[in-house]
Amino acid sequence: MINLTFFRNNIDAVKQSISRKKFACEIDLANELDQKRREAISLAEKARAGQKAVNGEMSRLSKGSHEFISKVAEMKELARKVKELEAFAKQANEEFQKAFLTIPNIPHDSVPDGKGEDDNQVVSTWGNCEGDFPYALPHYDIPWFEQMIDFPRGVKVAGAGYPFFLGDMSKLVRALINFFLDEASNNGYDEVHSPILVNAQSATATGQLPDKEGQMYYDQNEELYLIPTAEVPVTNFFRDDIIPSEQLPVKRCAYTPCFRREAGSWGKDVRGLNRLHQFDKVELVKWTHPDDSFAELDSLRLDAESLLQKLGLPYRVLLICSGDIGFPHSKQFDLEIWAAGQKRWLEVSSCSNFTDFQARRANIRFREEGEKPKPVHTLNGSALAIPRVLAGILENFLQDDGRVKVPECLHQWFPKEFIGPS
RNA sequence: GGAGAGGUGGCAGAGUGGUCGAAUGUGCCCGACUCGAAAUCGGGUGUGCCGCAAGGUACCGGGGGUUCGAAUCCCUCCCUCUCCGCCA
Helix, strand or coil: CCCCCHHHCCCCHHHHHHHCCCCCCCHHHHHHHHHHHHHHHHHHHHHHHHHHHHHHHHHHCCCCCHHHHHHHHHHHHHHHHHHHHHHHHHHHHHHHHHHHHHCCCCCCCCCCCCCCCHHHHHEEEEEEEECCCCCCCHHHHCCCCHHHHEEEHHHCCCCCCCEEEEEEHHHHHHHHHHHHHHHHCCCCCCCEECEEEHHHHHHHHHHCCCCCHHHEECCCCCEEECCCCCCCCCCCCCCCCCCHHCCEEEEEEEEEEEEEECCCCCCCCCCCCCCCCEEEEEEEEEEHHHHHHHHHHHHHHHHHHHHHHHHCCCEEEEECCCCCCCCCCCEEEEEEEEEEEEEEEEEEEEEECCCCCHHHHHHCCEECCCCEEEECCCEEEEEEEEHHHHHHHHHHHHCCCCCCCHHHHHCCCCCEEEECCC
């Protein structure tokens, strides 16, 4: 959530900024409910103070005394009133909180205006983008593709979007995970292995709830969500914590499977590895001092970019426009690789600064010498999503002999020069 | 899954209906003593919300209830520990 004091004092500016985003929210209603809530709290607390004062007197009286007994009778009415006012204040507060929770984060000034993905800005490109790859094929059209990535068996066992990766392909997946994790460690991110189911409170803190309720798999028995990204459990590690300021920035990385129902988006771009219900991803997460978060976003993005450069995959960097940016995001960059077989861009990373939006929801704070605790800024980025990176490798590095050349940086974990039919 | 015990401030640990945001110890900070330190002594030491402020209010695992009044009694949920069962 955004800063309440700022919200109160800058309603018009907030309205203006948020109107740049695509999310509908009732700012006036929230503001109205805030005022209502404050009045209600004030009234309830005044009544309660009166009650407490009399109770203090009563505690000094002897229980059987006339004075005591008459006070009990007198206080019954006040007690009833206090209860009523407190219930009203509680309800007013809940109504406000609910409305306030639907207000998205304010986009940063550097975020360009735009209506949708067509208005995203290409910030930079690297490598042979949209260039000539003479032997490239869409990865799903490579003759031996289904020998190594078995979709029909996945359909039988689980459903569409849950393929098996077989033999060398499985090893290549593992090599990518190891490469990404080791690179992250080298860049100063501490590795964590996290839960892949989370409770509603965690999903709310990072902003998946209530915004993306229908996109997550849910276990009704345990009331747990399968994570759509490691961002959720990893960020929530510090929920309700105060991080000593000298520890900032905290940098962590995690490999997890990710689960997305992709409700509504099934039907387009679904072939092969482009969009799966379950996929592997290494995620980078940072908790930073508010003054440093945008600089940290740039370095986070560069950390992710360096992986693509080492893999030799051409890519472009998109600065996501206001109309396409996510709900809790302040600023967002996407990295898209050029998949030469499909002749299209594939998003393999999204690097974002959430400023204090998640930190307020999650109550993650830092404390500076002699100061009150303040919310940190949280950031995260994929580094990287594995199936689409794999798709890029298969398509771009396909040779005339039908085999795929494996990038050198993976040889430490995948000690073969080529992958293909055995 | 079953039976029992328990969840109090950074930590330890009292408190079983009233003056309790909460004894005491410990840790931490400031000061005194000291050349300096240790020891000792004195003082301080949570967070949120409402309020311009003074101040008020809330928080003893979460939620609900009883009562004029709840850390304390009742209900419920969660978690931890011990024993049993099951099991990677």
